[in-house]
Amino acid sequence: GAVVSQHPSWVICKSGTSVKIECRSLDFQATTMFWYRQFPKQSLMLMATSNEGSKATYEQGVEKDKFLINHASLTLSTLTVTSAHPEDSSFYICSANRDRGSHEQFFGPGTRLTVL
Amino acid sequence: AQKITQTQPGMFVQEKEAVTLDCTYDTSDQSYGLFWYKQPSSGEMIFLIYQGSYDEQNATEGRYSLNFQKARKSANLVISASQLGDSAMYFCAMREGLGRGGKLIFGQGTELSVKP
Numbered sequence: 001g002a003v004v005s006q007h008p009s010w011v012i013c014k015s016g017t018s019v020k021i022e023c024r025s026l027d028f029q030a031t032t033m034f035w036y037r038q039f040p041k042q043s044l045m046l047m048a049t050s051n052e053g054s055k056a057t058y059e060q061g062v063e064k065d066k067f068l069i070n071h072a073s074l075t076l077s078t079l080t081v082t083s084a085h086p087e088d089s090s091f092y093i094c095s096a097n098r099d100r101g102s103h104e105q106f107f108g109p110g111t112r113l114t115v116l
Numbered sequence: 117a118q119k120i121t122q123t124q125p126g127m128f129v130q131e132k133e134a135v136t137l138d139c140t141y142d143t144s145d146q147s148y149g150l151f152w153y154k155q156p157s158s159g160e161m162i163f164l165i166y167q168g169s170y171d172e173q174n175a176t177e178g179r180y181s182l183n184f185q186k187a188r189k190s191a192n193l194v195i196s197a198s199q200l201g202d203s204a205m206y207f208c209a210m211r212e213g214l215g216r217g218g219k220l221i222f223g224q225g226t227e228l229s230v231k232p
Contacts, residue, residue: 031217032217034219041227042224042225043207043222043223043224043225044161044207044220044222045222046219046220046221049219091159093159095220097216097217097218098216099216099217100216102166103149103151103166103168103211104151104163104166105151105211105220106163107153107160107161109160110160112159
């Protein structure tokens with residue numbers, strides 16, 4: 001099946017620094033990717049839809065300037081958490097769909113961010 | 117707006133028994149897709165099953181079946197012959213439209229524990 005990768009799988013950073021998370025579709029092109037956030041024992045909350053070659057679409061309540069999304073190619077989307085604070089500590093997961101075949105939305109393995 | 121509701125925060129089942137995880141949804145669209153994902157403690161999202169709103173037959177995938185009752189707006193997951201490895205979080209999700217490009221909205225999740 002299709003594979004979506006994320007890097008890094010975990011990251012620890014100091015408060016005030018910025019962290020970039022990469023999401024790659026390894027064997028298919030993805031014009032659209034999605035970024036989710038998940039707190040422990042909670043559901044996945046959609047943060048934004050990443051559109052190749054255009055601006056991301058953010059969900060209500062998500063700060064655009066805080067969570068910068070860039071979708072520069074058909075296989076790569078990046079999420080940058082700017083000026084991270086402890087409350088940004090969470091599990092971030094990306095996903096992508098194939099244009100044909102299975103209806104499955106393919107998820108990356110996730111990135112665990114801890115802000116000290 | 118679309119909404120997914122899972123009312124069972126936790127469920128227990130005896131190994132080799134069947135279990136039903138509940139999911140109800142709300143949408144004004146006639147065309148939509150329903151999904152179930154499994155999330156073990158590792159955090160990866162494992163696709164289990166998909167049901168399109170116009171599919172007349174209930175979807176089945178191995179030990180998983182989706183009990184789709186359109187009039188009641190329910191999409192319950194049935195796991196037959198539970199195994200210890202089935203212990204995980206289970207999420208119901210919906211995508212509006214029948215295309216493959218849309219975002220998924222998730223329910224709160226159900227934590228399933230399989231007892232030996």
